[in-house]
Amino acid sequence: MKRMVNLQPSRAARIGLGLLPLVLLVLAYWLASDARLAENPNDKLMPAFGSFIDAIERLAFEPNKRSGEYLFWNDTAASLKRIGLGVGLSALIGLVFGIACGLLPLVRAGLSPLVTIISLIPPMAILPILFIVFGLGELSKVMLIVIGISPFIIRDLQGRVMEISQEILIKAQTLGANTWQIVVRVVLPQVLPRLLDAVRLSLGSAWLFLIAAEAIAATEGLGYRIFLVRRYMSMDIILPYVAWIALLAFAMDWSLKTLSRWLFPWYFGIGASDKASTESTKVAERTA
Protein backbone atom coordinates (compact mmCIF):
# COMPACT_ATOMS: atom_id res chain seq x y z
CA MET A 1 0.00 0.00 0.00
CA LYS A 2 1.40 3.35 -1.03
CA ARG A 3 1.56 6.24 1.38
CA MET A 4 -1.54 8.42 1.48
CA VAL A 5 0.43 11.42 0.12
CA ASN A 6 1.29 9.44 -3.01
CA LEU A 7 -2.20 8.23 -3.88
CA GLN A 8 -3.58 9.97 -6.97
CA PRO A 9 -7.21 9.64 -8.07
CA SER A 10 -7.83 8.70 -11.71
CA ARG A 11 -9.71 11.17 -13.87
CA ALA A 12 -13.03 9.42 -13.38
CA ALA A 13 -12.41 9.04 -9.65
CA ARG A 14 -11.57 12.73 -9.39
CA ILE A 15 -14.87 13.77 -10.95
CA GLY A 16 -16.74 11.24 -8.82
CA LEU A 17 -15.02 12.42 -5.63
CA GLY A 18 -15.79 16.02 -6.54
CA LEU A 19 -19.48 15.33 -7.11
CA LEU A 20 -19.93 13.12 -4.06
CA PRO A 21 -20.21 15.86 -1.40
CA LEU A 22 -22.58 17.85 -3.62
CA VAL A 23 -24.84 14.86 -4.13
CA LEU A 24 -24.76 14.12 -0.41
CA LEU A 25 -25.66 17.72 0.37
CA VAL A 26 -28.64 17.70 -2.01
CA LEU A 27 -29.75 14.35 -0.61
CA ALA A 28 -29.50 15.61 2.97
CA TYR A 29 -31.55 18.68 2.09
CA TRP A 30 -34.14 16.54 0.38
CA LEU A 31 -34.56 14.25 3.38
CA ALA A 32 -34.67 17.12 5.87
CA SER A 33 -37.10 19.12 3.73
CA ASP A 34 -39.37 16.08 3.30
CA ALA A 35 -39.37 15.42 7.03
CA ARG A 36 -40.25 19.04 7.88
CA LEU A 37 -42.96 19.27 5.21
CA ALA A 38 -44.52 16.01 6.42
CA GLU A 39 -44.85 17.56 9.86
CA ASN A 40 -46.02 20.99 8.67
CA PRO A 41 -47.04 21.43 5.00
CA ASN A 42 -46.76 25.23 5.39
CA ASP A 43 -43.14 25.16 6.49
CA LYS A 44 -41.21 27.92 4.69
CA LEU A 45 -37.67 27.17 5.89
CA MET A 46 -36.86 24.21 3.66
CA PRO A 47 -39.13 24.21 0.60
CA ALA A 48 -39.30 21.16 -1.64
CA PHE A 49 -37.38 21.21 -4.96
CA GLY A 50 -40.67 21.60 -6.76
CA SER A 51 -41.21 24.98 -5.08
CA PHE A 52 -37.85 26.20 -6.39
CA ILE A 53 -38.89 25.30 -9.92
CA ASP A 54 -42.23 27.01 -9.49
CA ALA A 55 -40.60 30.15 -8.10
CA ILE A 56 -38.03 30.39 -10.88
CA GLU A 57 -40.65 29.67 -13.52
CA ARG A 58 -42.70 32.54 -12.16
CA LEU A 59 -39.78 34.98 -12.00
CA ALA A 60 -37.90 33.98 -15.13
CA PHE A 61 -40.50 32.89 -17.64
CA GLU A 62 -43.62 34.88 -16.77
CA PRO A 63 -43.79 38.65 -17.03
CA ASN A 64 -44.31 40.41 -13.73
CA LYS A 65 -47.95 41.39 -13.26
CA ARG A 66 -47.20 44.96 -12.29
CA SER A 67 -44.20 45.92 -14.42
CA GLY A 68 -44.48 43.36 -17.22
CA GLU A 69 -40.76 42.57 -16.80
CA TYR A 70 -39.08 39.23 -16.40
CA LEU A 71 -37.66 39.89 -12.92
CA PHE A 72 -35.07 37.12 -12.82
CA TRP A 73 -33.38 38.21 -16.04
CA ASN A 74 -33.74 41.88 -15.14
CA ASP A 75 -32.03 41.27 -11.82
CA THR A 76 -29.30 39.24 -13.49
CA ALA A 77 -28.64 41.88 -16.13
CA ALA A 78 -28.55 44.69 -13.56
CA SER A 79 -26.12 42.84 -11.29
CA LEU A 80 -23.87 41.67 -14.11
CA LYS A 81 -23.66 45.19 -15.49
CA ARG A 82 -22.66 46.58 -12.10
CA ILE A 83 -20.10 43.90 -11.34
CA GLY A 84 -18.75 44.00 -14.89
CA LEU A 85 -18.28 47.76 -14.75
CA GLY A 86 -16.85 47.65 -11.23
CA VAL A 87 -14.40 44.83 -11.91
CA GLY A 88 -13.43 46.18 -15.34
CA LEU A 89 -12.74 49.63 -13.96
CA SER A 90 -10.79 48.17 -11.05
CA ALA A 91 -8.69 46.08 -13.42
CA LEU A 92 -7.88 49.15 -15.48
CA ILE A 93 -7.01 51.22 -12.41
CA GLY A 94 -5.00 48.31 -11.01
CA LEU A 95 -3.09 47.93 -14.25
CA VAL A 96 -2.21 51.60 -14.63
CA PHE A 97 -1.27 52.27 -11.01
CA GLY A 98 0.24 48.83 -10.45
CA ILE A 99 2.63 49.24 -13.37
CA ALA A 100 3.42 52.86 -12.51
CA CYS A 101 4.15 52.02 -8.85
CA GLY A 102 5.97 48.79 -9.62
CA LEU A 103 8.21 50.11 -12.37
CA LEU A 104 8.88 53.74 -11.47
CA PRO A 105 10.51 54.30 -8.08
CA LEU A 106 9.46 57.96 -8.12
CA VAL A 107 5.76 57.12 -8.51
CA ARG A 108 6.06 54.32 -5.97
CA ALA A 109 7.51 56.71 -3.39
CA GLY A 110 4.62 59.08 -3.97
CA LEU A 111 1.67 56.70 -4.15
CA SER A 112 2.43 53.52 -2.23
CA PRO A 113 1.65 54.88 1.26
CA LEU A 114 -1.68 56.28 0.02
CA VAL A 115 -2.70 53.00 -1.62
CA THR A 116 -1.79 51.12 1.56
CA ILE A 117 -3.89 53.44 3.68
CA ILE A 118 -6.88 53.22 1.33
CA SER A 119 -6.64 49.45 1.28
CA LEU A 120 -6.85 49.44 5.08
CA ILE A 121 -10.17 51.33 5.19
CA PRO A 122 -13.10 48.88 5.30
CA PRO A 123 -15.01 49.77 2.11
CA MET A 124 -18.38 49.16 3.80
CA ALA A 125 -17.55 51.95 6.24
CA ILE A 126 -17.46 54.49 3.44
CA LEU A 127 -20.57 53.18 1.69
CA PRO A 128 -22.67 55.98 3.26
CA ILE A 129 -20.17 58.50 1.93
CA LEU A 130 -20.52 56.98 -1.53
CA PHE A 131 -24.30 57.21 -1.34
CA ILE A 132 -24.04 60.85 -0.24
CA VAL A 133 -21.49 61.79 -2.91
CA PHE A 134 -22.65 59.70 -5.86
CA GLY A 135 -26.34 59.41 -4.99
CA LEU A 136 -28.33 56.20 -4.79
CA GLY A 137 -27.94 55.40 -8.51
CA GLU A 138 -25.70 52.98 -10.35
CA LEU A 139 -22.51 54.96 -9.83
CA SER A 140 -22.30 54.46 -6.07
CA LYS A 141 -22.66 50.68 -6.41
CA VAL A 142 -19.95 50.50 -9.05
CA MET A 143 -17.76 52.76 -6.96
CA LEU A 144 -18.12 50.52 -3.92
CA ILE A 145 -16.78 47.60 -5.94
CA VAL A 146 -13.96 49.77 -7.33
CA ILE A 147 -12.95 51.10 -3.93
CA GLY A 148 -13.29 47.64 -2.46
CA ILE A 149 -11.08 45.72 -4.86
CA SER A 150 -8.82 48.11 -6.77
CA PRO A 151 -6.35 48.68 -3.88
CA PHE A 152 -5.83 44.92 -3.74
CA ILE A 153 -5.29 44.70 -7.49
CA ILE A 154 -2.91 47.68 -7.47
CA ARG A 155 -0.83 46.19 -4.67
CA ASP A 156 -0.81 42.73 -6.19
CA LEU A 157 0.22 44.04 -9.58
CA GLN A 158 2.85 46.34 -8.14
CA GLY A 159 4.37 43.27 -6.52
CA ARG A 160 4.24 41.33 -9.80
CA VAL A 161 5.94 44.16 -11.68
CA MET A 162 8.66 44.37 -9.05
CA GLU A 163 9.19 40.61 -9.42
CA ILE A 164 10.20 41.07 -13.06
CA SER A 165 13.91 40.35 -12.96
CA GLN A 166 16.30 43.27 -13.14
CA GLU A 167 18.14 41.42 -15.92
CA ILE A 168 15.06 41.59 -18.16
CA LEU A 169 14.68 45.35 -17.66
CA ILE A 170 18.38 45.92 -18.26
CA LYS A 171 18.23 43.72 -21.34
CA ALA A 172 15.41 45.83 -22.80
CA GLN A 173 17.49 48.97 -22.24
CA THR A 174 20.46 47.45 -24.06
CA LEU A 175 18.07 46.86 -26.96
CA GLY A 176 17.44 50.60 -27.00
CA ALA A 177 14.06 50.75 -25.25
CA ASN A 178 12.97 53.89 -23.41
CA THR A 179 10.68 53.72 -20.37
CA TRP A 180 7.47 53.86 -22.38
CA GLN A 181 8.64 51.15 -24.76
CA ILE A 182 9.62 48.96 -21.80
CA VAL A 183 6.09 49.40 -20.47
CA VAL A 184 4.27 48.50 -23.68
CA ARG A 185 6.47 45.68 -24.92
CA VAL A 186 7.90 44.10 -21.77
CA VAL A 187 6.07 44.96 -18.56
CA LEU A 188 2.50 45.12 -19.86
CA PRO A 189 2.53 41.77 -21.67
CA GLN A 190 4.37 40.14 -18.78
CA VAL A 191 1.83 41.26 -16.16
CA LEU A 192 -1.42 40.90 -18.14
CA PRO A 193 -1.86 37.22 -17.22
CA ARG A 194 -1.07 38.16 -13.65
CA LEU A 195 -3.72 40.87 -13.81
CA LEU A 196 -6.27 38.25 -14.81
CA ASP A 197 -5.10 36.15 -11.84
CA ALA A 198 -5.58 39.12 -9.51
CA VAL A 199 -9.02 39.85 -10.96
CA ARG A 200 -10.07 36.22 -10.46
CA LEU A 201 -8.93 36.39 -6.85
CA SER A 202 -10.91 39.58 -6.24
CA LEU A 203 -14.18 38.33 -7.77
CA GLY A 204 -15.37 36.99 -4.42
CA SER A 205 -14.99 40.40 -2.78
CA ALA A 206 -16.57 42.10 -5.79
CA TRP A 207 -19.71 39.98 -5.39
CA LEU A 208 -19.74 40.71 -1.67
CA PHE A 209 -19.68 44.47 -2.24
CA LEU A 210 -22.25 44.20 -5.02
CA ILE A 211 -24.77 42.28 -2.93
CA ALA A 212 -24.20 44.62 0.02
CA ALA A 213 -24.78 47.74 -2.06
CA GLU A 214 -27.85 46.23 -3.71
CA ALA A 215 -29.28 45.16 -0.36
CA ILE A 216 -29.09 48.70 0.92
CA ALA A 217 -30.15 50.82 -2.03
CA ALA A 218 -31.44 49.43 -5.30
CA THR A 219 -34.65 48.74 -7.17
CA GLU A 220 -33.43 45.69 -9.04
CA GLY A 221 -30.55 43.23 -8.90
CA LEU A 222 -29.89 39.79 -7.50
CA GLY A 223 -28.91 41.12 -4.07
CA TYR A 224 -31.89 43.46 -4.01
CA ARG A 225 -34.31 40.60 -4.75
CA ILE A 226 -32.89 38.33 -2.06
CA PHE A 227 -33.15 40.99 0.60
CA LEU A 228 -36.61 42.03 -0.61
CA VAL A 229 -38.18 38.58 -0.42
CA ARG A 230 -36.52 37.89 2.93
CA ARG A 231 -39.46 39.81 4.46
CA TYR A 232 -41.79 37.04 3.32
CA MET A 233 -39.34 34.28 4.25
CA SER A 234 -39.37 33.20 0.59
CA MET A 235 -36.70 30.55 0.77
CA ASP A 236 -38.07 29.18 -2.51
CA ILE A 237 -36.67 32.31 -4.21
CA ILE A 238 -33.64 32.99 -2.04
CA LEU A 239 -32.01 29.59 -2.41
CA PRO A 240 -32.24 29.41 -6.24
CA TYR A 241 -30.92 32.99 -6.42
CA VAL A 242 -27.95 32.06 -4.24
CA ALA A 243 -27.27 29.03 -6.42
CA TRP A 244 -27.56 31.22 -9.52
CA ILE A 245 -25.08 33.76 -8.07
CA ALA A 246 -22.66 30.95 -7.33
CA LEU A 247 -23.04 29.67 -10.88
CA LEU A 248 -22.46 33.14 -12.36
CA ALA A 249 -19.39 33.64 -10.17
CA PHE A 250 -18.05 30.27 -11.25
CA ALA A 251 -18.71 31.06 -14.92
CA MET A 252 -16.86 34.38 -14.64
CA ASP A 253 -13.90 32.73 -12.99
CA TRP A 254 -13.82 29.96 -15.57
CA SER A 255 -14.07 32.39 -18.51
CA LEU A 256 -11.20 34.48 -17.18
CA LYS A 257 -9.06 31.38 -16.74
CA THR A 258 -9.87 30.16 -20.24
CA LEU A 259 -9.29 33.59 -21.73
CA SER A 260 -5.92 33.79 -20.02
CA ARG A 261 -4.80 30.39 -21.32
CA TRP A 262 -5.88 31.34 -24.80
CA LEU A 263 -4.25 34.79 -24.80
CA PHE A 264 -1.04 33.93 -22.93
CA PRO A 265 0.02 30.37 -23.80
CA TRP A 266 3.62 31.12 -22.78
CA TYR A 267 2.47 31.86 -19.21
CA PHE A 268 1.01 28.39 -18.85
CA GLY A 269 3.83 26.62 -20.69
CA ILE A 270 1.57 25.80 -23.60
CA GLY A 271 3.91 25.45 -26.53
CA ALA A 272 3.67 26.87 -30.00
CA SER A 273 5.61 23.80 -31.19
CA ASP A 274 2.86 22.41 -33.35
CA LYS A 275 2.29 25.76 -34.98
CA ALA A 276 6.06 26.22 -35.26
CA SER A 277 6.65 22.93 -37.02
CA THR A 278 4.12 23.72 -39.73
CA GLU A 279 5.60 27.22 -40.04
CA SER A 280 9.15 25.95 -40.40
CA THR A 281 8.13 23.44 -43.05
CA LYS A 282 6.53 26.33 -44.89
CA VAL A 283 9.75 28.33 -44.58
CA ALA A 284 11.75 25.33 -45.74
CA GLU A 285 9.50 24.95 -48.75
CA ARG A 286 9.85 28.60 -49.61
CA THR A 287 13.64 28.54 -49.38
CA ALA A 288 13.87 25.22 -51.25
Place this chain on the structure above:
Amino acid sequence: MTPLIEARRVWREYGGNIVLENVNARVNAGEFITIVGASGCGKTTFLRMLLGSDSPSRGELLLQGDTIPDEPGPDRGIVFQRYSVFSHLSVLQNVSLGLEFERSPLLARLFGTSRRNAESTARELLTTVGLGHALHRYPFELSGGMQQRLAIAQSLIKRPEILLLDEPFGALDPGIRKDMHELILGLWRETGVTVFMTTHDLEEGFYLGTRLWVFDKIRHDPDNPNRYGAHISYDIPLGKCQPEVLDEIAANRVKATHAGRSDCR
Protein backbone atom coordinates in the same frame (compact mmCIF):
# COMPACT_ATOMS: atom_id res chain seq x y z
CA MET B 1 44.85 56.43 -30.17
CA THR B 2 42.17 56.56 -27.48
CA PRO B 3 41.38 53.06 -26.31
CA LEU B 4 37.77 51.88 -26.55
CA ILE B 5 37.62 51.29 -22.81
CA GLU B 6 39.87 52.76 -20.20
CA ALA B 7 39.71 52.19 -16.44
CA ARG B 8 41.63 54.69 -14.34
CA ARG B 9 42.07 53.76 -10.71
CA VAL B 10 38.53 52.41 -10.51
CA TRP B 11 37.17 51.46 -7.10
CA ARG B 12 33.81 50.02 -6.26
CA GLU B 13 32.74 49.72 -2.66
CA TYR B 14 29.34 48.95 -1.15
CA GLY B 15 29.34 50.61 2.25
CA GLY B 16 32.35 49.14 4.04
CA ASN B 17 32.66 46.27 1.59
CA ILE B 18 35.45 47.03 -0.86
CA VAL B 19 34.83 44.89 -3.93
CA LEU B 20 37.22 46.37 -6.49
CA GLU B 21 40.23 48.48 -5.72
CA ASN B 22 42.44 50.38 -8.06
CA VAL B 23 41.55 48.69 -11.33
CA ASN B 24 43.54 50.06 -14.27
CA ALA B 25 43.12 48.86 -17.82
CA ARG B 26 43.13 49.91 -21.46
CA VAL B 27 41.22 47.90 -24.00
CA ASN B 28 41.27 48.46 -27.75
CA ALA B 29 38.36 47.84 -30.09
CA GLY B 30 38.12 44.27 -31.31
CA GLU B 31 39.75 42.57 -28.35
CA PHE B 32 38.25 39.50 -26.69
CA ILE B 33 38.83 39.83 -22.96
CA THR B 34 38.15 36.84 -20.78
CA ILE B 35 37.88 37.47 -17.06
CA VAL B 36 38.44 34.75 -14.48
CA GLY B 37 38.56 34.91 -10.71
CA ALA B 38 37.06 33.32 -7.65
CA SER B 39 33.40 33.99 -7.04
CA GLY B 40 32.72 37.27 -5.27
CA CYS B 41 35.80 38.95 -6.78
CA GLY B 42 33.77 41.61 -8.53
CA LYS B 43 33.71 40.25 -12.09
CA THR B 44 30.00 40.84 -12.47
CA THR B 45 30.37 44.20 -10.74
CA PHE B 46 32.97 45.21 -13.33
CA LEU B 47 30.72 44.17 -16.23
CA ARG B 48 27.81 46.05 -14.67
CA MET B 49 29.92 49.19 -14.57
CA LEU B 50 30.77 48.76 -18.25
CA LEU B 51 27.06 48.30 -18.90
CA GLY B 52 26.13 51.43 -16.97
CA SER B 53 23.79 49.74 -14.49
CA ASP B 54 26.40 50.41 -11.79
CA SER B 55 29.12 53.08 -11.54
CA PRO B 56 32.55 53.32 -9.91
CA SER B 57 32.63 54.84 -6.45
CA ARG B 58 36.08 56.27 -7.18
CA GLY B 59 38.12 56.66 -10.35
CA GLU B 60 37.05 56.88 -13.95
CA LEU B 61 35.71 54.41 -16.45
CA LEU B 62 35.91 55.79 -19.97
CA LEU B 63 34.31 54.76 -23.23
CA GLN B 64 36.25 56.29 -26.13
CA GLY B 65 37.58 58.92 -23.78
CA ASP B 66 34.25 59.90 -22.23
CA THR B 67 32.71 58.74 -18.98
CA ILE B 68 30.52 55.70 -19.60
CA PRO B 69 26.84 56.71 -19.56
CA ASP B 70 25.28 55.73 -16.24
CA GLU B 71 22.50 53.71 -17.78
CA PRO B 72 22.47 50.84 -20.29
CA GLY B 73 22.28 51.63 -23.99
CA PRO B 74 22.20 49.87 -27.35
CA ASP B 75 25.97 50.27 -27.91
CA ARG B 76 26.67 47.76 -25.12
CA GLY B 77 24.90 44.41 -25.32
CA ILE B 78 24.75 41.83 -22.56
CA VAL B 79 24.10 38.14 -22.14
CA PHE B 80 23.53 36.95 -18.59
CA GLN B 81 23.93 33.39 -17.41
CA ARG B 82 20.14 33.13 -17.29
CA TYR B 83 17.00 35.26 -17.62
CA SER B 84 18.08 37.29 -20.58
CA VAL B 85 15.32 36.53 -23.06
CA PHE B 86 11.70 37.61 -22.93
CA SER B 87 9.50 34.69 -21.94
CA HIS B 88 6.38 36.17 -23.53
CA LEU B 89 7.89 36.51 -27.00
CA SER B 90 8.73 33.87 -29.59
CA VAL B 91 12.31 33.39 -30.74
CA LEU B 92 11.77 35.56 -33.80
CA GLN B 93 9.99 38.28 -31.81
CA ASN B 94 12.75 38.27 -29.19
CA VAL B 95 15.26 39.24 -31.85
CA SER B 96 13.19 41.61 -33.97
CA LEU B 97 12.17 43.49 -30.80
CA GLY B 98 15.48 45.40 -30.87
CA LEU B 99 14.62 46.73 -34.33
CA GLU B 100 11.05 47.55 -33.32
CA PHE B 101 12.27 49.70 -30.41
CA GLU B 102 14.46 51.63 -32.82
CA ARG B 103 12.02 52.04 -35.69
CA SER B 104 8.72 52.55 -33.85
CA PRO B 105 9.20 54.96 -30.95
CA LEU B 106 5.56 55.17 -29.89
CA LEU B 107 4.14 51.67 -30.21
CA ALA B 108 7.45 49.80 -30.28
CA ARG B 109 5.71 47.59 -32.83
CA LEU B 110 6.13 47.32 -36.58
CA PHE B 111 3.48 46.44 -39.14
CA GLY B 112 3.33 45.47 -42.80
CA THR B 113 6.45 45.78 -44.89
CA SER B 114 8.62 47.29 -42.18
CA ARG B 115 7.72 44.37 -39.94
CA ARG B 116 8.60 41.85 -42.63
CA ASN B 117 11.92 43.64 -43.17
CA ALA B 118 12.75 43.53 -39.49
CA GLU B 119 11.76 39.88 -39.32
CA SER B 120 13.89 38.92 -42.25
CA THR B 121 16.92 40.62 -40.67
CA ALA B 122 16.17 38.78 -37.44
CA ARG B 123 15.64 35.48 -39.25
CA GLU B 124 19.01 35.80 -40.98
CA LEU B 125 20.80 36.35 -37.69
CA LEU B 126 18.90 33.49 -36.05
CA THR B 127 19.90 31.18 -38.86
CA THR B 128 23.54 32.18 -38.26
CA VAL B 129 23.31 31.19 -34.60
CA GLY B 130 21.58 27.94 -35.49
CA LEU B 131 18.03 28.75 -34.48
CA GLY B 132 16.53 28.98 -37.96
CA HIS B 133 14.35 25.95 -37.24
CA ALA B 134 12.89 27.29 -33.97
CA LEU B 135 11.66 30.74 -34.95
CA HIS B 136 8.18 30.40 -33.53
CA ARG B 137 8.96 28.67 -30.28
CA TYR B 138 8.73 30.32 -26.91
CA PRO B 139 11.88 30.40 -24.75
CA PHE B 140 10.52 27.78 -22.35
CA GLU B 141 10.49 25.36 -25.26
CA LEU B 142 14.24 25.82 -25.82
CA SER B 143 17.15 24.00 -24.19
CA GLY B 144 19.66 26.00 -22.15
CA GLY B 145 22.10 26.17 -25.05
CA MET B 146 19.42 27.33 -27.47
CA GLN B 147 18.32 30.02 -25.00
CA GLN B 148 21.89 31.35 -24.89
CA ARG B 149 22.09 31.29 -28.69
CA LEU B 150 18.90 33.33 -28.69
CA ALA B 151 20.25 35.77 -26.10
CA ILE B 152 23.41 36.27 -28.19
CA ALA B 153 21.44 36.85 -31.39
CA GLN B 154 19.16 39.25 -29.53
CA SER B 155 22.13 41.35 -28.43
CA LEU B 156 23.86 41.33 -31.80
CA ILE B 157 20.84 42.63 -33.73
CA LYS B 158 21.70 46.07 -32.32
CA ARG B 159 25.27 45.81 -33.70
CA PRO B 160 26.76 46.83 -30.35
CA GLU B 161 30.35 47.98 -30.07
CA ILE B 162 30.79 46.01 -26.89
CA LEU B 163 29.34 42.64 -25.97
CA LEU B 164 29.34 41.68 -22.31
CA LEU B 165 28.97 38.00 -21.47
CA ASP B 166 28.54 37.13 -17.79
CA GLU B 167 29.31 33.43 -17.38
CA PRO B 168 27.16 32.77 -20.42
CA PHE B 169 27.97 29.07 -20.72
CA GLY B 170 28.27 28.30 -17.01
CA ALA B 171 25.04 26.34 -16.89
CA LEU B 172 25.59 24.32 -20.08
CA ASP B 173 26.79 20.74 -20.66
CA PRO B 174 30.43 20.40 -21.79
CA GLY B 175 29.54 19.19 -25.30
CA ILE B 176 27.18 22.08 -25.88
CA ARG B 177 29.75 24.49 -24.49
CA LYS B 178 32.18 23.46 -27.25
CA ASP B 179 29.59 24.36 -29.89
CA MET B 180 28.95 27.66 -28.16
CA HIS B 181 32.68 28.45 -28.16
CA GLU B 182 32.86 28.03 -31.92
CA LEU B 183 29.70 30.09 -32.33
CA ILE B 184 30.91 33.01 -30.25
CA LEU B 185 34.38 33.00 -31.86
CA GLY B 186 32.79 33.00 -35.31
CA LEU B 187 30.47 35.88 -34.46
CA TRP B 188 33.31 37.84 -32.84
CA ARG B 189 35.47 37.52 -35.97
CA GLU B 190 32.57 38.34 -38.25
CA THR B 191 31.26 41.41 -36.42
CA GLY B 192 34.48 42.78 -34.93
CA VAL B 193 32.65 43.40 -31.66
CA THR B 194 34.72 43.89 -28.51
CA VAL B 195 33.93 41.13 -26.04
CA PHE B 196 34.24 41.02 -22.25
CA MET B 197 33.41 37.59 -20.95
CA THR B 198 33.58 36.31 -17.40
CA THR B 199 33.94 32.62 -16.75
CA HIS B 200 34.64 30.17 -13.95
CA ASP B 201 36.47 27.93 -16.36
CA LEU B 202 40.14 28.89 -16.75
CA GLU B 203 40.54 26.73 -19.86
CA GLU B 204 37.58 28.39 -21.49
CA GLY B 205 39.22 31.73 -20.72
CA PHE B 206 42.52 30.62 -22.31
CA TYR B 207 40.83 29.20 -25.33
CA LEU B 208 38.50 32.04 -26.24
CA GLY B 209 40.25 35.26 -25.32
CA THR B 210 42.88 37.39 -26.96
CA ARG B 211 43.62 38.57 -23.48
CA LEU B 212 42.98 37.08 -20.07
CA TRP B 213 42.37 39.00 -16.86
CA VAL B 214 42.55 37.44 -13.45
CA PHE B 215 40.64 39.28 -10.72
CA ASP B 216 42.12 38.65 -7.30
CA LYS B 217 42.86 40.41 -4.03
CA ILE B 218 46.39 41.56 -3.56
CA ARG B 219 46.13 41.81 0.18
CA HIS B 220 44.13 39.71 2.57
CA ASP B 221 42.93 40.56 6.03
CA PRO B 222 41.81 37.24 7.52
CA ASP B 223 39.75 38.98 10.21
CA ASN B 224 37.99 41.32 7.82
CA PRO B 225 37.75 39.88 4.32
CA ASN B 226 35.93 42.97 2.99
CA ARG B 227 38.73 45.31 3.97
CA TYR B 228 40.57 45.00 0.67
CA GLY B 229 39.20 44.73 -2.84
CA ALA B 230 40.23 42.78 -5.89
CA HIS B 231 42.06 44.15 -8.89
CA ILE B 232 43.42 42.79 -12.13
CA SER B 233 46.26 40.62 -10.80
CA TYR B 234 47.21 39.16 -14.17
CA ASP B 235 46.68 40.78 -17.56
CA ILE B 236 47.95 38.33 -20.14
CA PRO B 237 47.90 38.62 -23.92
CA LEU B 238 46.94 35.11 -24.96
CA GLY B 239 48.63 33.20 -27.71
CA LYS B 240 51.85 35.11 -27.08
CA CYS B 241 52.55 34.36 -23.43
CA GLN B 242 54.69 31.62 -21.97
CA PRO B 243 52.76 28.50 -20.99
CA GLU B 244 54.47 28.77 -17.55
CA VAL B 245 52.37 31.84 -16.73
CA LEU B 246 49.17 29.94 -17.29
CA ASP B 247 50.45 27.09 -15.14
CA GLU B 248 51.29 29.60 -12.44
CA ILE B 249 47.75 31.03 -12.44
CA ALA B 250 46.27 27.56 -12.29
CA ALA B 251 48.65 26.66 -9.43
CA ASN B 252 47.67 29.82 -7.51
CA ARG B 253 44.05 28.87 -7.79
CA VAL B 254 44.72 25.36 -6.52
CA LYS B 255 46.69 26.80 -3.59
CA ALA B 256 43.86 29.18 -2.74
CA THR B 257 41.33 26.39 -2.89
CA HIS B 258 43.46 24.26 -0.58
CA ALA B 259 43.75 27.15 1.83
CA GLY B 260 39.96 27.10 2.01
CA ARG B 261 39.57 30.24 -0.07
CA SER B 262 37.31 28.98 -2.80
CA ASP B 263 35.56 32.32 -2.86
CA CYS B 264 37.19 35.71 -3.03
CA ARG B 265 38.45 36.39 0.50
